[in-house]
Amino acid sequence: MSEFILRLQHLTRKQQAAIAALLVLVGAAVYGLAHVGAANKGNSEVSSQSRKGAQNFTPTPSEWATLTIEPVSEKAFRAEHVTEGKVAVDEDRSTPVFSPYAGRVTKLLARPGDSVTQGQPLFTIEAADTVQAQNDFIAAMTGMNKAKSALDLAEIQYKRAKDLYEGKAVPLKDYQQAEANQVQAQNDMRSSATALEAARKKLRILGFTDEAISAFQSKSTINPEITIYSPISGTVVQRKIGPGQYVNAGASDPVFVIGDLSTVWLIAFVRESDAAIVSAGQEISVNVMALPGHPLTARISYVSAAIDPATRRLLVRATIDNREGVLKPEMFATVTIYSKGDHPAAAVPK
Known part of the structure; x- marks a missing residue:
């Protein structure tokens, strides 16, 4: 006990005052717990010393050993802003496939989720x-x-x-x-x-390979059935046609979407009130249900120039490595955006 008093003497007045205030709070809390224990002693277990008198509480040696006194100090904290988001296809590494001419689909040679290589057949179409x-x-x-x-x-x-x-x-x-x-x-x-050569190039434009x-x-025989091939290697993300379906040339909606899913986009929808604190280069943490307890880190690569008028949210985007293929397009995600710089605040020791 004398060693504890010597330690107190070496502290500054502010530190001594803080310790005194903390001890008063601890005493008040102990006093309140003693009253609660006295009122409910039939439902809870009390220490051997507290059973001797309902108004007294004497900590045991093990309880004294766990008691530490530290001053409240100022520490730097990073501001966090949590919002929702989703996983999307990296459009920089995906390609929509359109039919270069009108006709009826005769065969489907690839399904959604299939891995395809550049030049692999996707479907055949009978086109005049x-x-x-x-x-x-x-x-x-x-x-x-x-x-x-x-x-x-x-x-x-x-x-x-x-x-x-x-x-x-x-x-x-x-x-x-x-x-x-x-x-x-x-x-x-x-x-x-x-x-x-001009006729050959026209056939290439229409989708004929050099082998074909x-x-x-x-x-030297004319065949109205033509095969459409994948322009890149990747995964069939979407397929929007079926056997026998008639497709138009120049349609705005692609018949296939091929994407390289080794990287994916994380799209976050930031609240309008937090829009001012978001900028490219900020660190984010991403949590998805497919990886519980394993947050992914990335940096914001794109911030939309305008708020979405329908949702009143600001769209921000980051690119995440997905070589293991765990992340799937349209997965929901919880996104934590960390503000740049630290902000000082009072910190209570754990």
């Missing part, structure tokens, strides 16, 4: 729009073959006319005519090659 493109390609290919045959013949005639002219067997005009025919055949060959074009070039 491709018939004209295929016909143009066949016509260009036929013109190319004719031009090649004409060029081969012109080169043979030119070589023969040159030999005869050098042997003085034919006049100069026959040699010049053969030379002109060769030049014309070469020009026709270049024109037909350009037309064939090569197979079509060898068979």
Whole structure:
């Protein structure tokens, strides 16, 4: 006890006053507990010392050992703002797939949730729009073959006319005519090659792969059924068509959405009253029901320029690593946004 008094003597007056106030509060609390214990001694257990007198409370040695006295001090705290949010597809790493022409769906080759690679078939469609493109390609290919045959013949005639002219067997005009025919055949060959390449590019734009074009070039048969392929590698996030469904070219709604879910967006909806304290770069903590007790950390990468007029919320966004695939689009989340800088406040020791 003397050691405790010596410690008190070395404290400042403010610290001694704080300790005295704390002891008064402890004494008042003990006194109140003693009265409650006396009124309810049939329902609760009291220490051996308190049973001797209803108005007295003497702590046991073990209770004295747990008693510590510390002054209330000022500490820096980080302000937290809790709001709701959801997991969404990272639109920077996802692609909507549209049908480049109108037609009826004949086969579905991928389902929602499937992992696909770039160039993998998604569905087939019977489209009349491709018939004209295929016909143009066949016509260009036929013109190319004719031009090649004409060029081969012109080169043979030119070589023969040159030999005869050098042997003085034919006049100069026959040699010049053969030379002109060769030049014309070469020009026709270049024109037909350009037309064939243009027809080939048109087929590529319509969704034909190089393998499909090569197979079509060898068979030279028109097939109205065309396969649509995945433009990127990822996961089928959405599929909005069914077998036999008619789709329009240039529709605003995609038929498939392919996304790379190795990263996802966390979209938080900040209350209008907290909008002023939110900025890009702030740290956030994210809790989802799929990972109880394991909060995820990220930083705000985007803050909307306007409040949503329907919900009166400010949309903010962060990118979260999802290589393990635990986070799924449309999952609900609880988001804690930490304000920049620390704010001093009185702290009571634990």
